[in-house]
Amino acid sequence: MGEFEDVFSGWSWEExxxxxxxxxxVDEQNPERWNxxxxxxxxxxxxEVERHYETLVEDLQNIESGEMDHRLEEAHLHSLSGDCDQSTYWxxxxxxxxIQLGI
Incomplete structure (x- = not known):
């Protein structure tokens, strides 16, 4: 999956x-948003946080334009094979x- 997996490199699932x-x-208009x-x-x-956000925005634009459809299909098939145990639900x-964030 290459680039698709690279989005999360260096970031744990929890992060x-x-x-x-x-x-x-955090409000988009907050001048201290990234801090x-x-x-x-x-x-x-x-x-690092701002770069991660920019990468995700770029990926979203690619997905919406159809450029990443095949990568998403591969990820979906990968998850169906049982290799991924993360739910898309809350x-x-x-x-x-x-609770950790105090919300």
Whole structure:
């Protein structure tokens, strides 16, 4: 899957979930957005967080344009084979992360 997997290199599943939740909480107009998100995740700099966001936005644009459809299909088939145990639904782990954030 190449580039598709590279998006998450250097980021654990937990860090990505924290990132996702932090983006939902911290206002886009907040001038300290990346510092705040980085602080919520822990272990990442504001620059790393902003780069991660930019990469995900770029990937989203590629997906919407149809450029990544085959990669998503490969990921879907990979998950159906039993190699991936992460649910696309709200999990107990998601709830624990919200509690950690004090939400």
């Amino acid at each position: 990505n979930k924290m990132f996702e939740l932090a983006l939902a909480i 705040t998100v980085a602080a919520m995740i822990g272990g990442k700099s504001a620059e 999990t107990d782990e998601d709830q624990k992360l919200l």
